[in-house]
Amino acid sequence: MAIPLTVIVFLSTVSFLAAQESAGSQETESQRIYRETYQAAAADGVISPDEEQLLQTLERALGLHEDVVDEAVGEALRPIIPSRTQVGRWTLVAQNMGWGVGLYGWGIPHVLDLEDKWYIGGEMLSLGATFYLTWKYTENMDLPEARSQMQRYGGVVGLQYGRALNSMLGYWD
Incomplete structure (x- = not known):
């Protein structure tokens, strides 16, 4: 019994999309790990040379692109603006x-x-x-x-x- 070509194309497309989705979530997880590590390193207001070296090692270990690192650093340094309510x-x-x-x-x-x-x-x-x-x-x-x-x-x-x-x-x- 032969499997129709459309079923094979459909299944391969679904598996390809699932692989892309998992790769995208893995990249997001890597970005989250790097951002949280950068926030912890910058918590005292300055990043020491040792912390800088550890961040570079983490960047290489996670295989992050320079643009991804810049985005994660920007998110980590973005000040959190508290919302103000005046309902009362x-x-x-x-x-x-x-x-x-x-x-x-x-x-x-x-x-x-x-x-x-x-x-x-x-x-x-x-x-x-x-x-x-x-x-x-x-x-x-x-x-x-x-x-x-x-x-x-x-x-x-x-x-x-x-x-x-x-x-x-x-x-x-």
Whole structure:
């Protein structure tokens, strides 16, 4: 029984592609080994002559081409840029605006014993100031929702602590 030529061509193509794929993964594994070794050698910020010699020996042992080595070194030296999230920024800004208007908007004119017309100006000024200050404070901050929530809870706890302390010391009597 003869095997058709198309089956032979198909099987040889499949085996050729499988061999190429395994060679490609072996090369990737070699690149990974070299990159990790280079990162370990460069961990202290300088590569000593002994480390350089060991890296060259590893390059020859793995049979890496110069382009592959350059790519692995580039990946090893590429700085890892941490991602910054600001998911909780708006909730923190909104709460601080509420606290600013609720406390300082009427509080500053009241403490300074100003006329009633200053209350509206105080509200507007405190609203704008708390928005701007919170916005600038959190501009470059990594602020996930959990951190924002902890800052908001910290503000509430601080206000309650101040209120309890004022009540205990009799400042509001």
